[in-house]
Every structure is written in C-alpha cells, then in structure tokens.
Amino acid sequence: MPSLSAAFFETTMTDPVQKILEGDVRAGARLMRDIDDGIPSSRDILKALYPHTGNAYIIGISGFPGVGKSTLVDQLIHAYRAEGKTLGVLAVDPTSPFSGGAILGDRVRMQRHGTDPGVFIRSVATRGHFGGLSRSTYSMIDVLDAMGKDIILVETVGVGQDEVDIVTTAHTTIITVIPGMGDDIQAIKAGILEVADIFVVNKADREGLKKTVNELQAMLDMHDGTESDGRWRPPIVATEALRNVGIPELLSRISAHKSFLLSRGRAGLTERMRKKALRELMDTLKETVFAGLMDALKATDALDAMVDDLVDKQTDPFTLCDEILKTTLPKLANLQKPL
Numbered sequence: 001m002p003s004l005s006a007a008f009f010e011t012t013m014t015d016p017v018q019k020i021l022e023g024d025v026r027a028g029a030r031l032m033r034d035i036d037d038g039i040p041s042s043r044d045i046l047k048a049l050y051p052h053t054g055n056a057y058i059i060g061i062s063g064f065p066g067v068g069k070s071t072l073v074d075q076l077i078h079a080y081r082a083e084g085k086t087l088g089v090l091a092v093d094p095t096s097p098f099s100g101g102a103i104l105g106d107r108v109r110m111q112r113h114g115t116d117p118g119v120f121i122r123s124v125a126t127r128g129h130f131g132g133l134s135r136s137t138y139s140m141i142d143v144l145d146a147m148g149k150d151i152i153l154v155e156t157v158g159v160g161q162d163e164v165d166i167v168t169t170a171h172t173t174i175i176t177v178i179p180g181m182g183d184d185i186q187a188i189k190a191g192i193l194e195v196a197d198i199f200v201v202n203k204a205d206r207e208g209l210k211k212t213v214n215e216l217q218a219m220l221d222m223h224d225g226t227e228s229d230g231r232w233r234p235p236i237v238a239t240e241a242l243r244n245v246g247i248p249e250l251l252s253r254i255s256a257h258k259s260f261l262l263s264r265g266r267a268g269l270t271e272r273m274r275k276k277a278l279r280e281l282m283d284t285l286k287e288t289v290f291a292g293l294m295d296a297l298k299a300t301d302a303l304d305a306m307v308d309d310l311v312d313k314q315t316d317p318f319t320l321c322d323e324i325l326k327t328t329l330p331k332l333a334n335l336q337k338p339l
Contacts, residue, residue: 060166063176088144
C-alpha cells in the first residue's frame with residue numbers, strides 16, 4: 001500500500017493532468033498561469049500532457065501593429081465556431097515594463113466569445129523574447145492541444161526578419177498587411193516571403209488595394225516562380241475583417257493549405273512539426289541552462305568578480321564564457337528550472 005505522501009503526490013499530479021485532458025477550463029487556465037510565472041511544478045504536468053498533443057491544427061496570424069489582426073482573429077473564431085470546431089486563442093502581446101504582463105489586452109477585442117465554452121482565449125506577454133513568441137507560448141499551445149481544441153490561433157505581436165518564430169510553430173502562417181503600406185512591403189519582403197503561407201490584405205476598402213496586391217504578386221513571382229514545381233504558392237486574400245468580407249475565402253485557403261500539407265501522406269505536416277519540436281527543444285535548453293548558470297554564479301561572488309575584471313580590462317567576455325562553460329556547466333547535470 002503506498003504511503004500517504006506518495007498517494008498525495010500521485011493525486012496532486014494526476015488530477016490536473018486528467019482535468020486538462022478532459023478540457024477543464026479552470027485547470028488549463030491555472031496551468032497556463034503557472035507556466036507564465038515560471039512555476040517549476042508546471043514542468044511535470046507538461047511532461048505528462050506532451051504525449052497527448054499533436055492533434056490540433058495551429059494557425060499563426062502575424063503582421064505589423066494596426067493591420068487588424070485581432071479583428072481578423074475574432075472573425076475566424078466566429079467562422080470556425082459556426083462549423084462546430086473548438087478553439088484555443090493565444091494573443092501574444094508586448095510586455096509591460098512595469099508588471100511584466102501583456103499590455104494590449106487582445107481579449108477585450110474578442111469579448112463576444114468570452115462566454116463561449118468552446119473558445120479559450122488568453123493574452124501572453126513576450127517577456128522581452130525576440131521572434132514574436134515567448135518560450136511559454138509553446139507550452140501553452142501544448143496545453144490547448146491536450147485540452148482537445150480543434151484549432152489553435154496564435155496572434156503574434158508583429159512581423160519582421162527577426163520575428164518569424166511562428167513559422168516553426170504553426171501549420172499555416174498568415175501574414176496580414178493593409179493597403180498603402182508602400183515601403184513597408186519592400187522592407188518586409190526578405191523576412192516574410194519564406195514565412196507566409198497566406199497573405200491577407202486587410203482593410204481592403206482603403207485606397208491602394210490593387211497596388212498592394214500587385215506588389216505582393218510581383219515579390220512572389222520573383223521568389224517562388226510558379227506552382228509547377230510542386231511547391232505551395234502563397235495566395236493573396238483581400239478582407240475587410242470589420243465587415244466579415246473575405247473571411248469565407250480565407251477559410252477556404254487555409255483548408256487548401258492543410259490539404260496541401262496532407263497531400264504527401266502527412267509528410268508536410270511532419271516536416272512542420274519537426275521544426276516546431278527542434279525550436280521547442282532548443283529554446284527549452286537555452287533558457288534552462290542559462291537560468292541554471294546564472295543561479296550558480298549568483299550563489300557566490302563569482303559574477304561580481306567577473307564584471308569587475310571586465311571593467312578593469314583584466315579579461316574579456318569570450319574568455320569568461322569559456323571559463324564558465326568549463327567550470328560551471330558540468331555541475332548542472334540535475335538542473336530543473338522554471339519555464
């Protein structure tokens with residue numbers, strides 16, 4: 001018969017896992033809060049949930065601030081709910097310099113879905129993470145997946161050459177622009193032509209729609225050529241999200257891209273998920289090892305002494321880095337840090 005302490009541990013670990021697998025909103029929200037706060041115990045729950053992930057279809061929506069991403073997401077939620085699908089939505093916001101939390105509050109813009117039990121919406125702070133997604137976002141996607149959500153929408157904070165994490169996370173990536181962006185279209189072309197599966201020109205009622213579409217078409221022509229080589233050519237969809245114009249066509253394009261990925265016996269989806277798994281592993285490794293190294297250095301006076309040596313030019317950052325890796329890293333074999 002197991003001891004009381006063992007029984008208690010088994011109960012406390014099994015209950016949240018089982019509740020999340022059953023789609024319990026409170027259990028999922030609690031785990032996401034712990035993930036965002038870096039609570040160590042969340043790691044064990046995520047370990048138990050991981051084998052139950054990989055069933056949801058992940059759609060990333062990115063674009064410059066002000067292009068209407070949140071309104072677009074709101075309409076996608078409405079459309080997918082009409083089809084009977086359940087959704088998880090992560091709105092990745094800039095981090096408040098004061099609280100460390102998300103500051104845009106995209107959930108406010110999606111209030112009509114707030115009481116829908118088939119929709120789970122959460123804002124996530126970037127916490128200074130470059131690339132559009134924070135480390136905790138990956139784990140929250142896994143939580144929503146384990147909760148049984150059919151579709152997971154991830155709205156990122158922006159887009160640029162250094163903000164393309166979403167491509168290694170989503171099955172289908174949507175890049176949103178608006179008419180009249182002009183030089184901005186040229187500025188982003190090197191960074192997002194490799195990222196976008198679908199281009200959305202939102203606020204299509206604005207002047208300059210045709211010019212923007214032509215510019216995107218021209219860039220795609222130079223970059224991708226034609227579909228004759230079997231590659232996916234990103235379509236361009238004009239929408240007016242506020243008026244729900246173009247949303248049915250966008251859903252059709254998303255479905256077509258999913259079919260394309262599945263057309264080679266899931267090889268396309270597997271390739272996407274390999275990229276996601278690699279990025280998730282590398283980010284987890286970097287953050288865990290870095291946190292462990294910093295804790296080990298701060299536990300003694302070593303860090304202050306190293307900074308003093310740098311200021312006095314007695315050494316250099318490269319030499320110190322080699323020294324830290326040689327002397328401190330081997331001591332971190334049993335490292336287990338917050339997310």
